[in-house]
Amino acid sequence: xxxxxxxxxxxxxxxxxxxxxxxxxxxxxxxxxxxxxxxxxxxxxxxxxxxxxxxxxxxxxxxxxxxxxxxxxxxxxxxxxxxxxxxxxxxxxxxxxxxxxxxxxxxxxxxxxxxxxxxxxxxxxxxxxxxxxxxxxxxxxxxxxxxxxxxxxxxxxxxxxxxxxxxxxxxxxxxxxxxxxxxxxxxxxxxxxxxxxxxxxxxxxxxxxxxxxxxxxxxxxxxxxxxxxxxxxxxxxxxxxxxxxxxxxxxxxxxxxxxxxxxxxxxxxxxxxxxxxxxxxxxxxxxxxxxxxxxxxxxxxxxxxxxxxxxxxxxxxx
Numbered sequence: 001x002x003x004x005x006x007x008x009x010x011x012x013x014x015x016x017x018x019x020x021x022x023x024x025x026x027x028x029x030x031x032x033x034x035x036x037x038x039x040x041x042x043x044x045x046x047x048x049x050x051x052x053x054x055x056x057x058x059x060x061x062x063x064x065x066x067x068x069x070x071x072x073x074x075x076x077x078x079x080x081x082x083x084x085x086x087x088x089x090x091x092x093x094x095x096x097x098x099x100x101x102x103x104x105x106x107x108x109x110x111x112x113x114x115x116x117x118x119x120x121x122x123x124x125x126x127x128x129x130x131x132x133x134x135x136x137x138x139x140x141x142x143x144x145x146x147x148x149x150x151x152x153x154x155x156x157x158x159x160x161x162x163x164x165x166x167x168x169x170x171x172x173x174x175x176x177x178x179x180x181x182x183x184x185x186x187x188x189x190x191x192x193x194x195x196x197x198x199x200x201x202x203x204x205x206x207x208x209x210x211x212x213x214x215x216x217x218x219x220x221x222x223x224x225x226x227x228x229x230x231x232x233x234x235x236x237x238x239x240x241x242x243x244x245x246x247x248x249x250x251x252x253x254x255x256x257x258x259x260x261x262x263x264x265x266x267x268x269x270x271x272x273x274x275x276x277x278x279x280x281x282x283x284x285x286x287x288x289x290x291x292x293x294x295x296x297x298x299x300x301x302x303x304x305x306x307x308x309x310x311x312x313x314x315x316x317x318x
Contacts, residue, residue, distance in 0.1 A: 150317060151176040151200040154289045155282035156253055158200060159313035161306055175201035175292075180302065186235035187269030193235055196295045196302040197225070198310060203278060203290040211249070211258040213278035213288050218260040222274040225294035226264050237267025245273070252279040253316050261307070263297070270298030275307050282316055 012020035021030040148157040177199035186193040207213040227239045246261040257279025265271045273295045281287035
C-alpha cells in the first residue's frame with residue numbers, strides 16, 4: 001500500500017523562508033509567507049496542475065529535512081519518471097517558453113524592419129477615353145537663360161540668353177565669352193559663323209574714363225566681328241560702311257558706364273550690329289571693364305534689344 005502526501009502548504013525546498021503548495025501530485029507555482037491561514041490556491045487556468053519545470057536548467061525541488069516529503073514517484077506512475085500531471089506540466093512550460101522566444105523575435109524584428117519604400121506613382125486612364133494611361137506631366141528642366149557668364153578677373157557676371165552657350169573651347173581666349181548655339185556657313189570665308197557673340201575683358205590701359213574706352217574700342221570691335229578677324233579672315237567679305245546708332249551713358253552693376261553702337265554693312269551677308277560697353281571694374285579704381293557685342297542683322301540674327309537686356313543684367317559677382 002503506497003503512501004501519498006496530502007495537498008497542503010509545506011516549507012519550500014528551494015526557499016526555506018517561504019512555503020509552497022503541494023497539490024498531492026507535484027509542487028505548484030504558488031508560494032506564501034509562513035504562518036498565514038491555510039488556504040488552497042486558486043485552480044490554475046485550464047485546470048492544469050502547476051509545478052516548477054523540471055529540466056530546461058531547473059533542478060528538481062527537494063523537501064527540507066523533517067518536512068512531509070512528497071513521494072518520489074507520483075501515484076500510478078509504476079516507477080521512476082514523470083507522472084501524467086508532471087508530463088503535462090513540463091509540456092505546458094516548454095510550450096510557454098517557445099512561444100515567449102518566438103514572440104520576442106517577432107517584436108525585435110518588427111522594430112528593426114525599415115519602412116517600406118513609397119509606392120510608385122501610377123497613371124489613371126482618361127475618363128471616357130480609350131483606357132490608355134495618361135503619363136504624368138513633364139517637369140520643365142532648367143532654362144538656359146538662367147545661367148550666367150562669369151568674368152572672374154573683373155568680378156562680374158552676365159546673363160546667358162535662351163539659345164546661347166558658353167563655349168568650352170575656342171571663342172576669345174583673352175576674355176569671358178558666350179555665343180549663340182546655332183551656327184551657319186560664313187558668307188565669304190572662314191568656315192562657320194555664329195549669329196551673335198558677347199565677350200567681357202579688362203580694357204587696355206591708357207584711357208581713364210568709360211566713355212573714352214568705348215569710343216576708342218568700337219572700330220576694333222567692328223573689324224574683328226565683321227572685317228578681318230584675329231586669323232586675318234574676312235568671314236563676311238569685309239566692312240563696306242558703318243553708321244553709329246547709339247552712344248549714351250548707362251548704369252551697369254551700380255556704376256556709371258558708357259556704350260557706343262554701330263550698324264555695319266558687309267561685302268557679303270546681312271551685316272550686323274556691334275557695341276562697345278565700358279564701365280568701372282570692381283578690381284580697382286583705375287580698372288575698366290570692356291564688353292563687346294556682335295549681333296547679325298536680318299531675320300536670323302538675335303533681337304537687337306538683347307544687347308540692352310544683357311547690359312541691364314550684368315551683376316557684381318557674389
